[in-house]
Structures are given as structure tokens and as C-alpha cells.
Amino acid sequence: xxxxxxxxxxxxxxxxxxxxxxxxxxxxxxxxxxxxxxxxxxxxxxxxxxxxxxxxxxxxxxxxxxxxxxxxxxxxxxxxxxxxxxxxxxxxxxxxxxxxxxxxxxxxxxxxxxxxxxxxxxxxxxxxxxxxxxxxxxxxxxxxxxxxxxxxxxxxxxxxxxxxxxxxxxxxxxxxxxxxxxxxxxxxxxxxxxxxxxxxxxxxxxxxxxxxxxxxxxxxxxxxxxxxxxxxxxxxxxxxxxxxxxxxxxxxxxxxxxxxxxxxxxxxxxxxxxxxxxxxxxxxxxxxxxxxxxxxxxxxxxxxxxxxxxxxxxxxxxxxxxxxxxxxxxxxxxxxxxxxxxxxxxxxxxxxxxxxxxxxxxxxxxxxxxxxxxxxxxxxxxxxxxxxxxxxxxxxxxxxxxxxxxxxxxxxxxxxxxxxxxxxxxxxxxxxxxxxxxxxxxxxxxxxxxxxxxxxxxxxxxxxxxxxxxxxxxxxxxxxxxxxxxxxxxxxxxxxxxxxxxxxxxxxxxxxxxxxxxxxxxxxxxxxxxxxxxxxxxxxxxxxxxxxxxxxxxxxxxxxxxxxxxxxxxxxxxxxxxxxxxxxxxxxxxxxxxxxxxxxxxxxxxxxxxxxxxxxxxxxxxxxxxxxxxxxxxxxxxxxxxxxxxxxxxxxxxxxxxxxxxxxxxxxxxxxxxxxxxx
Numbered sequence: 306x307x308x309x310x311x312x313x314x315x316x317x318x319x320x321x322x323x324x325x326x327x328x329x330x331x332x333x334x335x336x337x338x339x340x341x342x343x344x345x346x347x348x349x350x351x352x353x354x355x356x357x358x359x360x361x362x363x364x365x366x367x368x369x370x371x372x373x374x375x376x377x378x379x380x381x382x383x384x385x386x387x388x389x390x391x392x393x394x395x396x397x398x399x400x401x402x403x404x405x406x407x408x409x410x411x412x413x414x415x416x417x418x419x420x421x422x423x424x425x426x427x428x429x430x431x432x433x434x435x436x437x438x439x440x441x442x443x444x445x446x447x448x449x450x451x452x453x454x455x456x457x458x459x460x461x462x463x464x465x466x467x468x469x470x471x472x473x474x475x476x477x478x479x480x481x482x483x484x485x486x487x488x489x490x491x492x493x494x495x496x497x498x499x500x501x502x503x504x505x506x507x508x509x510x511x512x513x514x515x516x517x518x519x520x521x522x523x524x525x526x527x528x529x530x531x532x533x534x535x536x537x538x539x540x541x542x543x544x545x546x547x548x549x550x551x552x553x554x555x556x557x558x559x560x561x562x563x564x565x566x567x568x569x570x571x572x573x574x575x576x577x578x579x580x581x582x583x584x585x586x587x588x589x590x591x592x593x594x595x596x597x598x599x600x601x602x603x604x605x606x607x608x609x610x611x612x613x614x615x616x617x618x619x620x621x622x623x624x625x626x627x628x629x630x631x632x633x634x635x636x637x638x639x640x641x642x643x644x645x646x647x648x649x650x651x652x653x654x655x656x657x658x659x660x661x662x663x664x665x666x667x668x669x670x671x672x673x674x675x676x677x678x679x680x681x682x683x684x685x686x687x688x689x690x691x692x693x694x695x696x697x698x699x700x701x702x703x704x705x706x707x708x709x710x711x712x713x714x715x716x717x718x719x720x721x722x723x724x725x726x727x728x729x730x731x732x733x734x735x736x737x738x739x740x741x742x743x744x745x746x747x748x749x750x751x752x753x754x755x756x757x758x759x760x761x762x763x764x765x766x767x768x769x770x771x772x773x774x775x776x777x778x779x780x781x782x783x784x785x786x787x788x789x790x791x792x793x794x795x796x797x798x799x800x801x802x803x804x805x806x807x808x809x810x811x812x813x814x815x816x817x818x819x820x821x822x823x824x825x826x827x828x829x830x831x832x833x834x835x836x837x838x839x840x841x842x843x844x845x846x847x848x849x850x851x852x853x854x855x856x857x858x859x860x861x862x863x864x865x866x867x868x869x870x871x872x873x874x875x876x877x878x879x880x881x882x883x884x885x886x887x888x889x890x891x892x893x894x895x896x897x898x899x900x901x902x903x904x905x906x907x908x909x910x911x912x913x914x915x916x917x918x919x920x921x922x923x924x925x926x927x928x929x930x931x932x933x934x935x936x937x938x939x940x941x942x943x944x945x946x947x948x949x950x951x952x953x954x955x956x957x958x959x960x961x962x963x964x965x966x967x968x969x970x971x972x973x974x975x976x977x978x979x980x981x982x983x984x
Contacts, residue, residue: 310367310374315394318360318404319447322411323440325353330433339429346429350436351415357443358408361401368401373826375449375513387508395449395512399652399827402818403446403584406656407577410663411439413799417667418568420796421674425566431471435572438464442577446584450510451500454585458496458549461578462489468573469565478564485558492548492555499541502527503592506534516591516829523595539592539599543606546582550636553610557902559633560617563625567670570625571663574632580655583639587648591829594646597730600835604644604732608739611637613900615743618750620896623680624669627754631706632662634743638721641736646835647724648828653811653819654717661705661714661807664800668699671796672758675789676765679782682754687763691789696759698800703755705807707748707864710852713811718744719851720819720841722860727840744860748867756875765789812848820845 331337333346341349377393384390394400414435422428441464445457470482504510506525507518525534546552551559559579563570573579586593586603593599611634618630635658642651673680675692689696705714722744725737765783783789791797817823820842832839845851855861874882886893898904952963 310364310372310396312374312376312378312394314360315364315374315396315447316378318357318364318408319440319443321353321356321360322350322436322443323353325350326433326437326440329429329436333429333433341429343428346432347415347419350432351412353436354408354412354415354439357439358405358412361404361408364396365401365405368396368398373397377449381452388504388510390452390510391450392453393449393511394447396447397827398823399584399587400446402652402656404443406659407439407442407446410577410659410803411435411442411572413663413667413803414568414572417571417670417796417799418566420793421568421670422566427471431468431566431568434464434468434471435569438468438569438572438577442581445581449512451503451512451515452510455497455500458545458581458585459493461581462486462493462549465562465569465573465578468569469562471565471569475564481558481561481564485562488555488558489548492545495541495543496545496548499538499543499545502534502538502541506538512588519591519595522592533596533598535592536596536598539589539596540602542589542592543582543586543599543603546586546640547606548582549585550579550582550640551610551633552582552606552636552640553613554902556610556614556633557899557906560626560629560899563623563629567625567666567673570629571666571670574629574662574666579632579636580639580659583636583643583651583655586643587652587828590646590648593643594829594831594835597834600644600646601731602644603640604730604736607637607640607642607644608732608736609637610634611641611743612739612746615746615750617896617899619746619753620893621750622682624672624682624685624754624758625666625680627682627750628662628665628669631665631747631751634747635662635706638718638740638743641725641740642721644736645724645728645730645733645837646830647721647728647837647841648830649819649824649838650717650720650724650841652824652828653815654714654721656814656818657705657713657717657807657811660803660810661702661712664698664702664803664807665706667796667800667803668695668702671695671792671800672699672789674792674796677783677787679765681782682757684764684782685758686761686765687759688789689759692759692791694791694797694800698797698804699755699759701804701807703751706751707867708744708860709864710855710861711812713807713809715852715855716811716815716819716848719855719860720815723844724837724841728835728837730835741859741863744863745867748864749871752868752871753875756871761876761879812852815848815851816845 329341329346329350333339333341333343374394374396377389377391379392380389381392382390415432418431418435422431425431438461441457441460443457445454445461448454448457466482466486468482469485470478472478500510503515503522506522507515509515509518519535522538523533523535526532527534527537544555547555559574562573565573593603614630614633614637618627618634621627621630635654639651639654639658642648642654671692672685672688672695675688675695676685679685701712705712708715708718722737722740725733725740728736766785766787830838895901
């Protein structure tokens with residue numbers, strides 16, 4: 306018998322950070338006169354997120370004990386006799402794990418923000434935003450219906466817009482948040498189309514009811530076409546994931562979003578917003594399992610993202626942008642896992658990635674603080690002597706990222722590679738080579754960053770190099786003679802707490818989560834048609850054996866080669882990358898310009914939209930609406946008035962004469978009609 310859950314406890318999980326956001330947002334800002342100080346605001350919001358984290362851990366323990374919940378809590382609207390729009394929760398292993406990851410990472414970011422944003426005028430506003438973001442993400446992962454899913458989906462997009470453009474006086478920040486908002490709208494258009502197709506074919510917004518009619522959807526075609534309705538609906542849903550989870554070609558917003566403060570880079574790009582698409586596709590596995598065409602589409606998009614976004618990480622000099630392109634590449638790995646129906650492997654990598662990527666982002670922020678807000682890695686070096694905690698925790702994060710045996714990232718990343726190797730779905734060959742090449746690329750750019758920042762020659766305290774940033778006054782760096790410094794404990798404590806799961810979590814959780822039945826009720830996999838997970842389970846002989854065996858595989862040696870090349874290029878023989886950049890200058894120009902995708906978007910889509918909009922404005926607004934209806938109606942009234950005024954002489958006898966003529970006319974007409982009726 307399945308144990309019951311306390312609904313009051315479940316409701317408190319998203320509401321606790323929401324109340325914190327409301328109090329800090331209204332009473333801690335100019336909106337109501339700054340009634341609360343900084344300490345009060347960060348204590349209230351941190352308490353709210355801490356409550357949500359503690360309750361989420363309690364829920365996960367209940368789920369492990371067999372408890373489940375799927376029910377509606379509030380009926381918002383009823384349309385007709387059958388369609389009910391409501392707010393409800395679905396608490397199972399998938400949502401419970403996501404709740405813990407989201408709230409724990411958010412709690413670490415909240416604590417970290419005390420130190421990182423201590424001198425910022427928008428301190429209270431920032432805490433209100435990140436707490437509101439946590440609420441939105443919790444509503445998304447706890448939803449049991451498409452309406453609430455879409456609400457959480459759009460809410461995290463809205464709050465991310467506010468956070469990316471937090472420093473709204475910077476033109477680059479305004480451009481970045483607008484870019485993120487518009488690109489996500491493209492994806493969300495496909496997402497809402499997918500939801501609409503499912504609603505139209507099933508008549509319900511509830512997950513379980515819709516899943517129960519999956520075979521009926523599969524038997525239908527999109528009206529007016531020969532396209533299978535299930536395939537179209539799944540691709541539309543995934544287009545939404547492409548925007549939110551930054552998949553090619555809708556990835557262009559994520560690197561620019563580094564214009565926001567570093568804490569939000571960790572929160573948005575590690576455990577929460579960008580993983581929403583991965584979570585959504587896994588939740589919708591009963592649909593995606595019925596369409597190999599949709600899975601192949603997902604697989605190819607993920608492969609392109611994993612490989613080509615990794616290449617861009619090699620040429621970045623901004624420390625945050627290196628980590629951002631790393632996020633893009635790792636999201637590609639997760640998407641590849643979805644494409645080969647290894648949904649548990651995708652979610653497993655989502656979980657491990659959340660911790661070590663949040664660690665790397667927050668470590669980058671600590672470095673930026675120690676360097677007095679200089680983000681250019683070419684002006685760093687040798688920081689391990691000055692920032693030992695940041696150095697060590699960043700090393701842990703980097704080792705996890707490249708898949709070092711026994712670290713968390715190894716278990717999830719290698720599982721994805723093995724699942725791809727076991728798959729035969731269309732596109733799996735390309736995906737396999739993408740992830741294998743990506744292993745070397747990831748190790749290379751990760752340790753390029755590590756060596757440039759923490760080792761080698763000290764290059765700070767000089768101003769003979771041009772800044773990479775468009776807002777140099779905010780990235781001034783160290784003055785001559787100044788030395789970096791370790792960050793305060795409110796910054797280093799989250800680094801240490803994130804380093805622990807980054808190092809050991811994968812070892813202890815791979816067997817129950819990936820090999821066991823942890824996701825059995827949450828994720829549907831047709832093992833006969835898509836046997837990747839079955840073969841993955843058959844190859845598993847324990848976490849220790851898996852790590853030891855990895856040392857004899859090509860994956861391990863590719864990662865080792867990447868680290869070795871990074872050391873050779875940036876520690877021992879730094880003249881090599883300079884020579885290679887000169888020899889392969891055309892390729893470097895392409896990489897520096899990010900494959901010219903931003904240029905394409907600006908020239909084709911942005912200017913195209915301006916041209917089309919301008920054409921409609923000139924022909925539609927100016928000529929038709931203003932010219933014909935507005936000005937035309939005014940001219941018509943003026944013309945009629947110019948005629949009528951001719952008979953308005955102002956003389957009384959003219960008006961009397963006109964009245965007599967009219968009376969005679971009326972009498973004549975009346976007499977004529979009367980005589981006609983007598984005849």
C-alpha cells in the first residue's frame with residue numbers, strides 16, 4: 306500500500322520561498338519605502354529557501370519509503386463538463402529528486418549572495434528575485450498537469466529576464482536579457498503548440514490522463530497532413546526544451562546571459578532553468594517513446610550542441626563564458642541521453658551536473674571577487690597561493706566535469722556514453738563520435754581555464770592589455786602591486802558544501818538511480834524497442850568496478866590527453882597556442898564569432914523583423930489606418946461641413962424662407978400620397 310503525504314507540507318515547499326520573495330520585494334525595496342534592511346531581507350529569503358530545502362529532503366525520504374502523491378489542490382476553472390484547469394502536485398521519485406536539487410543549490414546561492422552582492426545597491430531586490438525564481442522552478446517540477454507546467458515554465462523565463470538584466474543601467478545587460486527573453490519565446494511558441502495538440506486530441510491537461518490516451522494520439526495524423534500527430538506534438542514540446550535548455554540553434558542566449566551577477570549564473574545555468582527542458586522530456590517519456598522520429602531529432606540536436614558548443618569554450622577568455630559554454634555542451638550530453646531513451650541517465654547527469662556546475666560558477670565568482678571584478682583569464686595565474694579554498698574546490702569541480710573516475714560526473718557522463726554506444730536509433734553514430742570528441746574537448750577547455758587561473762605565471766596587476774568587456778569600469782581588476790585575496794566565509798562555505806556532492810554523490814547514487822528501479826514509476830522506457838538502458842544495466846558491476854574499468858577505456862585516455870594538452874599549451878609551452886592561432890586563423894575567426902549565428906540572427910531575423918514590421922507600419926498603420934480611417938474620416942467630415950456651411954447665412958428671413966419651402970414640400974408630398982391611396 307502506498308503511503309500518503311501531508312498536503313500542507315507539500316504546499317509549504319513552494320510557498321516558503323514565495324513569501325520570502327514577497328516580503329523582500331515589497332518591504333525591502335523602494336516600492337514600499339525600504340522598510341526592511343539588508344540583513345532582514347537576506348535572512349527572510351534564506352529562511353524560506355531553507356524551509357523548502359528541509360521539507361524537500363523530508364519528501365524525498367518519504368518517497369524512498371514508498372509514499373506518493375498525485376492530486377489537485379485547487380480548481381481554477383472548469384470549461385464544459387470535462388476540461389478542468391487546476392493546480393496540483395505529482396510527487397514521485399523524479400519530482401522529489403528535482404525538488405531537493407533545486408532547493409539545495411538555491412540555498413547555496415542565497416548564502417553565497419550575501420558575500421558576492423554585499424556592495425550592490427540592488428541587494429534586497431536581488432534576494433527577492435532569486436527567491437521568486439526558486440518558487441517558479443518548484444511549481445514547474447511539482448506540477449501534475451500541463452497548465453501548471455506552463456505557468457512554471459513561463460515564470461522562470463520571466464524571472465530570468467529580470468535577473469540577467471539585473472544591472473539594468475548597462476546596455477550589454479539589457480541586450481542580453483532581451484535576447485534571452487526573445488529566444489525563449491521562439492521555443493515557448495513550439496511548447497504551447499505541443500500542449501495544444503495534446504489537449505485537442507485528449508481533452509485533458511492532466512499528465513496521467515493524457516498518458517493513458519497516448520496510443521490514441523499515435524493513431525492520428527495532424528489534420529490536413531500525413532504527419533503523425535504524436536511525432537508533431539513531441540517535436541513541438543522539444544522545441545520548447547530547445548529554448549529553455551539552450552540547444553542549437555536556440556542556444557545563443559545563454560552565453561550572453563553571463564551579463565547577470567554570478568550567483569544567478571549558477572542558479573539559472575546549473576540546476577534550474579536550463580534543466581527544465583531535460584526534466585520535461587523525461588516526464589513526457591510515455592509520449593516520446595512512441596516516436597522514433599522525434600527521438601532522432603532530439604539526438605541530432607543534442608549531438609550538435611554537445612560537440613560544437615564545446616569547441617567554442619576553447620577560445621573564450623572570460624572565465625564565466627568558459628563555464629557557460631561548458632554548460633551548453635553538458636546540456637547536449639543530457640539531450641543525447643534523451644534521444645537514445647536513456648532518460649534516467651539524462652536525469653542522473655542533470656543531478657550530478659547541477660552540483661559541480663554550480664560549484665564551478667560560484668568558484669568563478671569567487672575568483673572574480675579576488676581579482677577585483679576582472680574576468681579575463683589572461684590577467685590571472687598563480688591564484689592557488691592566494692585563494693586556497695577556491696582553488697581546491699574549483700579543482701574538484703573541474704575533475705567532476707571531465708569525468709574523472711570516482712567523481713560524480715564520471716558516473717553520469719560515462720553512463721551516457723555507454724548508452725549511446727548501445728543504441729541503434731538513427732543518428733546514434735553521429736552522437737557517439739560527438740560525445741567521444743567532446744570528452745577530449747571538455748577536458749581541454751576545463752583545464753585550460755584551471756591552469757590559466759590558478760597556476761603558471763602571475764599576470765595580474767598590469768593594465769597593458771585591452772579589456773574584453775564593454776563595461777570596463779566594472780571589471781577594473783587589480784592595481785599594480787595588489788594581490789588577490791580569498792573570499793569571505795559566506796562565499797567559501799557554499800563552495801565546500803557543493804564540492805562534497807560533486808566528489809561523492811555519483812558513487813553512492815548510481816546503482817539505485819540508474820541501475821535500480823528508482824525512476825521506474827516516473828519514466829517509461831520501452832526496453833524492447835530502445836534497449837540502451839537494459840544493456841547499460843547489464844554492463845554494470847558496481848561503482849568501484851566501473852571506475853576501475855574506466856582507466857582502460859578510450860574515454861579515460863581522451864580526457865587524460867585533454868588535460869595533458871592543456872598543461873602543455875598553457876603551462877609548459879605557452880607559445881604553442883599562439884602559433885596555432887596564427888596558423889589556423891580562419892578557424893579561430895569562425896570560433897571567435899561563434900559560427901556567425903549571432904550575426905545571422907541580427908541580419909536575417911532581427912533586421913528582417915524590422916523590415917517586415919516597418920513595411921506593415923508604413924502600408925498598414927500610416928496609409929490604411931492613419932491615412933484612410935483616421936485622417937480620411939476627418940477629411941470627409943471637413944468636406945461635408947464645407948458644403949453645409951454654405952447654407953448657414955445667419956439671416957433670419959433666409960431660415961424662415963427655408964422652413965416655409967420645407968413645409969410646402971411636406972404638405973405636397975403628404976397630399977400626393979393620400980390621393981394615390983384613394984385611387
